[in-house]
Amino acid sequence: MQLINPGIGLIFWMTLAFLIVLFILGKFAWPAILKGLKEREQSIQEALDAAKEAQEQMKRLKMDNDKLLKDAMEERDAILAEARKMKEKIIGDAKGKATDEASVIVESAKEKINSEKLAALREIKSTVAAYSIEIAEKILREELKDKAKQKKYIEKLLKETSLN
DSSP states (O other): OTTTSOOHHHHHHHHHHHHHHHHHIIIIIHHHHHHHHHHHHHHHHHHHHHHHHHHHHHHHHHHHHHHHHHHHHHHHHHHHHHHHHHHHHHHHHHHHHHHHHHHHHHHHHHHHHHHHHHHHHHHHHHHHHHHHHHHHHHHHHHHTTSHHHHHHHHHHHHHHHHHO
């Protein structure tokens, strides 16, 4: 029953032991514990600040990356549009040049055909004239073998000539 009803001496020595332990703890342990807690709190706060700053930097980087990506896409679209325009211009120029060259070739071919046609006609005319002269010569020789026919033919020619 001593524990249930403690005596004054026991309470005194327990209080004295408690105060001594409290004094020793207050003098040596608590400042070290409080210092450790304060350092821990400071390092946690610094880590939280660093994490917050890193998060903000990540947001800025992401925004910068998005902007760069958007700029790159716009530049790519502009380059592609310019390339399409150049392609269409080159194709148009090539078509125009091909059309012009085709026209020149067609005109040249027409001129060549006409010149060859004229040359062929001249050759045909000269051949026909040569054959006509040859045939007329043969006919005249045949008809002019006889002296009477010769005189008759000359008179006929003279009559035709005087009529004109």
